[in-house]
Amino acid sequence: MKLVFTTFIRENGSQLVAVFLGTLNAISDGMQYGWTAPSIPVLRSPGSPITITHTKEVWLELCYMIGGFVGLPFSIFLVDFIGRKKTVLFSSVVGLMGWISIAIAHNIYYLYAGRLLLGVTADIAFTASPVYISEIAHQGVRGFLAGQIYLMMLVGIIIIYSIGPWLPIYGSAIVGCCLLVIQLVLFPLMPESPYYLIYIGQNERAEKSLKFFRGNIDVSAELQEIKSAVERQKSEKGRPEDLFRIDSNRKACLIMILLNYTQHFAGVSALVMNLHSILIQADSNVISADHVAILFPSLMLVSATIATVKVDDCGRKILLLVSGIITTVTLFILGAFFQMQSMKFQTQNYSWIPFVVIMFYAVGIKFGLAIVPIVITAELFPAKVKGMGMALADFVYILSSITSVYLYQWININYTLSVSFFVFGTLCALSTIIIHFYVPETKGKTLEEIQMILKNVRTVDVQNTKL
Template sequence: MSFGFVLGYSSPAIPDLRSISDPRLRLDADQASWFGSIVTVGAALGGLLGGWMVERIGRKLSLMFCSLPFVFGFTVIIAAQNVWMLYIGRALTGLASGVTSLVVPLYISEMAHERVRGTLGSCVQLMVVLGILGVYAAGLVVHWRWLAICCSIPPTLLMVFMCFMPETPRFLLSQGKRREAEEALRFLRGPDAPVEWECARIEDACEEQGSSFQMSDLKDPGVYKPLVVGVLLMVFQQLTGINAIMFYAETICEQAHLPGDVGSVLVGLVQVVFTAVAAVIMDRAGRKVLLVISGVAMAISTTSFGVYFYLMSQQPRTPTAALDVMATVAPALDLRWLALCSLAVFITGFALGWGPIPWLVMSEIFPVKVRGFASAVCVLTNWSMAFVVTKTFHDMMDHLTSAGTFWLFASICSVNVIFTIVFLPETKGKTLEQIEAIFRGTSGP
């Protein structure tokens, strides 16, 4: 939720900061762009930091410490006296978001039973979009400084509540702490669960892999295959056009006679509802099926977006007769609803699959000894691609036109579907050790 608050904060805050009376804090168009996008730079660095932290101090302490830059970042924003303080605050919260986006899926995958790992893993994205929706809704009534105060509450609670949570059994066993691992499993599974058997199974996998990661391990198919899959999932997630669609969401809603801020809340609500649906059915439908459905839905919606922009570009701008006015107004009304329906289909499709599942799969497919390094590479890739797509989007629109840009996104969504069918193994209902065996080409335990 803290992560979602950071992502959503710029949407309601930027209009306030662009109209503020204080010239030291007032943002122009370029400054507003950096205020929104500098989070991705901090998050990319946070992915690297998180990969180092989870291996050195563990999953639990990494989660507790990442709440500090969240709180410090929002504190700097609250106390901001100039634009640079706003940038620093956003960069710090972005850094914390990068750590969080790595550690939370990892923590959940290592402590969850395989029968519910998909559902719990999908709750990561569910809470992110719930945080985005919460900050959009709060932004309707709360000033940007008070909104930053509200955003600092969830990370504060994170540090408090994590004091009562155990470290993950897999990390404890990788450190040779068998007794602590059994205690953690009893806390997670219940006092009557066969924790000794589960500990033994995890220990065997850890011993087979060795104790620590070396660069030579990248020659191992059990390492480089899931790493390639994880990186491509993150690349494809950002190339679906999600940032472009969200960029246009407010304008599209306004054209459909919905106030822009209310439209943002409705978009957030759709994301929450269908991400929750994905969480409920994840361990029944499976990852591959949902990714395919999601990719097809997004390919259709981005294609129709391209049609919308193409038809809009063909309409005459300066009609000279009353009949011309009537001829252009009627199609325009229809085109507004084409755009709105396309937006709804895209957000629904993304929330069902390509939103939550890349993060879930990232947390499932890596062997224990390379989990920190490989996850850091994936998070760095995701946030770097987010920054590149966001910053080059206007150039793409200039060179390819709006229609061409969205048709490019549609073709990439089609490639996503092919990639999912051909290269992604199904991880539903499998233990983490069985998933590792699939990439190694051996039979799982």
Template sequence: MGTDESDSLIPKQRPCMWMAVSATLIAACGSFENGACSGYSSPTESAIISDLGLTTSQYSVFGSLLTVGAMIGALGTGPLADYVGRKWTMRISSGVCVAGWISIMLSQHAWSLDVGRFCTGVGIGIFSYVVPMYMAEIAPKELRGRLMVSSQLMVALGMTMAYLLGIVVTWRSLTFLGIFPCLVQLIGLFFVPESPRWLAKIGRIKEFEVALQRFRGKDADIHDEATEILDSLASSAIVPQAKVQDLFQRQYIRPVIVGVGLMALSYLNGSSAILYYASDIFESAGFSSGDLGTIVLAAMPVPLSIVVGLLLDRIGRKPLMLFGAAGTCLGCFLAGASFLLKEYEGASTLVLAMNLTGITIYVAFFVVGISGLPWVIIFEIFDLKIKAIAGGIATSVAWLACWLVSYTYSYLESWSAAGTFFMYCGVCAATFLFVIKLVPETKGRALEVIHVSMSSDESHALNNAVK
């Protein structure tokens, strides 16, 4: 990196921040892509059905293929990221997404539309794993949470942009919203270093030191951090490369339970149903149209994600997750109670107010405490030895839970809308208890320290001391 005489006047933290933030933003283009893909199907439904002559069931297949592709993409990402590196994995994902969007843009038949949707699903499945992994491995421990939560912000921004632009442009033109961040990332990756921890893992020590120095700044002393990383890798190298059955060993079982459990609970709580079917939920409660409520919900994630970024490295992950779990529990309870009350009073003002308040509370607390934090946690608690396998499994579980909830919601709602939300309320309560009992606080701790504390017999004592 070029320097000049003014460098001596710049605090040492600023060079570190510049490269870390630049690399984080380039990686976060993959998160924006995730949001754009997720938000694409909602505003384009009627136009695609009309232009291509699809049935509702055919469009449902088109929508669901995103999560199917994401599950498959997430499963294979760990070994791929370990073999070719974090940067090349992001390049591959960008290429797959661009190919998918082009297929959608040029579609004249249902099959090419489905192929494109499946490809974009595979791409965001890869992104959902490798983007937070790369961010966790390059960030200084004091800024790790703040930088990683930018992934959540970009997902929210991508989804909001898809909703808003989908109102004013054609469904074919909207595909450029998905192509653009991929092109930005493909170019930007040429200008940022590879993950230092991955370089050290494959034995490229000189490149590891250069990359770490670039991320920490030319004047930063990286000796202690580099030694800590290399010592951790040397210890893990004694053990053969992890396999699926190794995840059940004593030193790995707790981080695996925490990671997989968090991802499952974070999506079994009804989030995908509420976010995907918000308009239908409001109309079921008695609103003449769900558009106003949907617009309100679409506008909430971006500013709330910014708030999370400001708070995460100050008050920690665990308090925010407990706050989010309690709030989503309350929101689901109010929404469920509104549907229960509707059975007796119909669409009264009280029912409408309770429903709108409950859903709004749910989304607000979900964004603040649940949406992005499990992705931060899993890439902090899995060490390099098991990160490829455990992270891939946890990510796939998240997409599986997302598909399961979105697929079953219409059936559950036809059974009992009130019962459905009370079920989601129970999952939110279980999440609160799970976080209290098992999830460690990782704020301000080096990744290697977290890994040791999670795998040692004294991990519970260490985690209690952090609380």
């Protein structure tokens, strides 16, 4: 085992370093994604320098998501205009400005501005970094390396949950700033993507870049493959209307919308952004909400890691279905507990239930619904519309996130917390049923075979069954 690990590091060390430095912004994004959960209780405390109301809390959550919309056109434009690496660095500069705004905040508008800027950063970074990783990675480790950005994001959530309750607001902002400063200092030392360098006609730099990532071996054959791929992609530019006029693309869009919608309307954003408040409302005298909150993203990280490793062995669909069932059951149990609490039942002796159930939720949601959509969306669209398809997926992801967070807050204002969980549980159950009947399995299929499945599911399924 030690020999295998040593060999892996020796053969892929430069790629691992580049991926690590290129995804430090994902740790910062994870911190900001979970920032409101520990920070809002701090802002509510009597010694807080900033007065906060429930309406302001909602806007603190939404500003981050709205920033994603603002960043969307930058994501689409900058990746090809200034390159993958420079786009990552640009996003880090914007993020640094956001953290500084939060660190020096003396009124709520500084916090709004910081959250908005960091939402812009997240959208740009989660477009540029995956493209950069996929283009520098050797095909034998591409899947493993591509999944690292989402694991780094979970590390960021763990960090903010670990330090947020015990530090002033500017304390966590300093940590976020340090991460982005490290990236801004060290990531420029990494080469640009060889794909992009060939795309802009800098073939010599592309060869040097590829040799750096492959360990100075002969890269002439791979370089020629990249040149052919870039030429083919330039000749296969699609039109936006092709996403909806062509039946297979339209079905890919519907599947993508379903998967992105499901993960957010299963409550993942609402829970991550409001976890501490939910745990506090459970009113346990036995377990500290702040300590349990650290375990929540830790279990998410473990579950996501296992799913990333197993997605090619078990298949995409089975992970989605198992995840959907676990998530639905946990949401209904949480709804039942908080409903009993709102009806004045004596729940003190059972206040450990929501803590345990939320841990199962963390494992369930990250085992499929919050990981597989990232994998399968990139497989569904043909090359000539892949860029537009990914941009649409990003748009739906942000819109679903904003809508689900607003729905959660609106229900809590007008009804009770239990209704939120019942609504999310019902939507998750319905979506899981639709996934079972509508989403095809893409495990072990080439991109061409996936296109054939989208065009004629029944025929291809019969052929695969015979095999």
